[in-house]
Amino acid sequence: MVAQWRGDTALIRAVGRVFRSTGRAAVAVITPQGESTATVGTDHQSTFEIGSISKAFTGMLYRDATERSLVSQTAVLRDLLPLEGHGEVGSVSLSSLAIHRSGLPGLPPGMHLLRRTFDFWIRGQNPYGDSLADLLEQTRYVRVGTPRPRYSNLGFQLLGHAVAKGAGTTYERLLREVLGEGFSTPARAEDLGPADLTGFSRFGRPLPAWVGEGLAPAGGIRATIGTMRGFLRSVLDGSARGLSALEPVSKFSPRVGIGAGWITLDFQGRAITWHNGSTGGFSSWIGLDRDAGVGVVVLAAAHGSVDRRGFRLLTDFVNSRGGATVTR
Template sequence: MTGNPFRALAAIVASAALVHAEKPLAEAAAPLAKELPAGCMVTGESVGGKRSFAVLGKAEPEGVAAEKRVFEIGSISKVFTGLLLADAVLEKKVRLDSTLKEVLGKKQDFADPRVGEITLLQLATHTGGLPRLPDNMGPNPDAEKDPYAKYDRKDMRAFLAKAKLAGPPPYPASYSNFGMGLLGDLLADLSGKTWEATVKEKITGPLGMRDTVESLSAEQTKRLAPPYQGAIRGTSWTFQAMAGAGALRSTAADMVKFGEALLEPEKTPKPAMIRSMLEARAPYADMGAEIGLGIIIGKLDGGKEYIHSGGTGGYRSVLQVLPGKKLVRVVLINNDAIPAENVMAAAREDAKPAALPEEKLPEAELEAFTGVYEMGPTARFTVLRREAALWVRLTGQPFAPVVFIGKDRFRYTVVPAELQFQREDGKVSSLVLHQNGREIPAKRSEAELPVILFAKEAELKAYAGEYEMTSGQIFTITVNGDSLMAQLTGQPPVVVFQTKKGYFEYDVVKAALEFEKDGDGKVTGLVLHQNGEHRARRK
């Protein structure tokens, strides 16, 4: 289950600003839908109250209207958990600063008293210091077909009892499925009902969202778009205690209706609850934004944006609300091969920036910009010099070249985006990425610049193939241009970077792949270095 980074900050350099036009979401989705190996995309838009829907790709089952097709919406469920917290506070059942120790009372022990001091607000804003997932879900829950199915309240409370923090909360916001799942379970327990029943009573019932549920009826099951992971049929996810983190299913019609409620809370039966959820509560540096009660709050082209994405085993989704434009956009995909956010980005037709002369800087001057620039706890830009040019990566992305266009500003050559470096006392101290109407800042850190061995596509192809682990999981290694991609069963492909000959490191987690060769130099297997060594044999 995923999130999505962005935020707009200071003024753009006017002479180099990127300009854009917009096109309908369905039009933007059409070419991307053709890339899906299976499944379809459904788009929904509300522009000034006028709704439109479309389905593109290989839609199944047949005969179901675009807006009525049911999809898992994953982490968008967190927004509903945030609304439940807002409602419980308004009803004076809890406070935003109520602590776990207060809410759980004598029913819960804490090995670390600081865990007991985490507040409900900190759970809703990912600032409690809890991990993305607890360590008692199994050795590799991300690779499970239905990872949350067996995790119950007993497991959740057992993890809380032993969890330890490095210091007292709050922490810088860092995405935690566990924290939001815990919040949902606490609020359900408080209501004396299940999380699903509480959502129906407090949110979907009053808003008339009849197709937004955790458990499908027989009729809704007939409208469910089946999950796919690439060309392979996936598995629907089920939840127990962690329902508040990602259990909901919905339709484009319901999600557009929900977005309209966020646009105009006063027109709903629950205006105070919605307004409270939408209030910015904490900075979210990893996403270049702020966060309300479960909702990401950023800026797009200078205007406010409410947004959240979702991803389960065979689904991708995103909800975007732009109050200044009275615009709601929804993308639902029953395949994990393409992020739903890509469709949103494709709806922006970024004009080719004004031609500015490319300037050459001496290598010594380029060195002034190299370094690691941190957005937040888990997101960073790495800027290094490759021969006579700067190359940049954002966590989870390949390196890309940038060219100097003057006044400490560089332009990407592969996408319409620019980097504005900033100085303090003459020394480069930070940068701002300008892309897709957003401005993402990052501060220069003291982290050591990694050594990257850039290889050509032909050399990387020697590693491509499938590698089977003793657990039966498969590593699929592919080449995308000059980047090596690694995908473990049940997970999306991730770029890895060569730091030693045949040794490739991840930058999204602390892990590495070391390839093994036989006497003839042929690649025969790999070793995953992550919490020990795990071997895989080439098929």
């Protein structure tokens, strides 16, 4: 059955060239000529897990906090989190966490890693239900390796909670204060409501939500397509806080730069700033061509990369410079 998208006509045409079929998804586009949104199988009130796009938001919270002198630019984790007796982890700098160059592993090692892997791949369970206290305890015996580019969920979990402590609040409250209302970071399955979508595996299996206080800064944020469109608008018009996070300050690989969480890439001769996300049952992508003033968000309630679709849509709208019209 052909998916029936709803929304702006021009965007639906563009989406139709990229999405062959889909279950529940939403797309937002902003160009200098206006904004548009399209949805399929869902509506504007439904919230999606945005996965690791959360890291890009955490990078902005970090930069905003340093710009407001709430957090020192030379701060290390033990300055902000109770890590007495946790060995090397306390000496890791927030600045190195923000560019995935801290020496921390992707996840806490040992039984915690084995449990996460087994629970997710065998049982389909949420592997990230930890409280902040649980997360900190898991770092007690973590060894810090050589600082080099290494993508780390653990690093961004610690970064986000450290920044929130520096600001004297919780991560969710700081997120809403800095980037706007509409975002949520549910700590328990009981915190979910009717608007929170259920995600599906690539084989169509419904999966439990990825919730957990500890997870939030690295992959636990939920948002509607309207909230994401508003965020995208604020970045493109320059009103968002922590915008310096988008500026690359280091190399993540020979062709890829990194700011605070945000990735930069030369794509078909254009400088693209972006991040993607993936949880057990959701996939997401956000990308901006800041020179052209064009941005795209793709959210899907199904596991499986939407990166190619996001890049294709962004390229199409940069080339057309305005196939979208303002939705009201």
